[in-house]
Amino acid sequence: MAAAWLHDIGYAPSVRRTGFHPLDGAEFVRSAGFGKLVASLVAFHTGAHVEASERGLQGLSEFGDPPSDVLDALTFCDLTTGPDGSPVSADDRLSDVLTRYAPEDPVHRAVDAGREELLAAVQRVRDWL
Template sequence: MTAAQVNQARVAAQTRLDVLPLRLAHVRGVATAAAALRGHFDVITGDCLVAAAWLHDIGHAPSVRMTGFHPVDGALFARREGFHELVVSLVAFHSGAPAEARERGISAFSAFSEPPQRVLDALTFCDLTTGPDGSTVAAHDRLQEVLQRYEPDDPVHRAVYCSRDELLATVERVHGWI
């Protein structure tokens, strides 16, 4: 993993998500937050964190969408594009994605290795403390925003509702070491 792959991830996100300007604003904010945390890791892991931040929502892009489940679609895209396997796994597992997969009845995670907890926590922290417009927000407020955006019977709503305590604990763990 090199800085070139971080740039490749940035270009891919900006190009693919340009049709979703709010999503792109969020991704830019998450990438900025990840760049601020990269120093807590070795160079390769830090670069993977920032690249994954750029790519974590790329599965929402119409040109990338295949299964309709954005973490898997994004991870498959990252793998096809030759990103480091840590980037692929971070995109696949970010922000409680396995809980949403269970709600959707998807078992696609066997195709991906689970990333180290500390770096996954860092990406989840960045995602949950960045609002839709890219601004910094409290994780509790971000989760409330997601719950309000989706109807109670939607798998996203159910997954966030069921895993809210775990997601907030992740944010607190990261607050403990930054």
């Protein structure tokens, strides 16, 4: 639950260090004492490893890979909830991100490259439910 609340904390100006919100957020939650699992989930949430690669960034590995089932659950929550908290389909959420970012932006490239992986995570959670 803590990771779901905190996964985007890296966007906060007071937390921002590298400009890559999963890494900045993970460093913040670790320093705030939330523990390894929460920090790892924040670091790797919603395909962050793909965006890190697009940006040429290192640093996520220091947090260790989170359990895949828990990461899938966080991805499901992130992709089926809109920015205002309303329910949304994962396809619509990803399409919205692709619309907001230009094709050359690392976020757009990462979502485009990781789309199938993200949708598969959402489907695995739907299958569990």
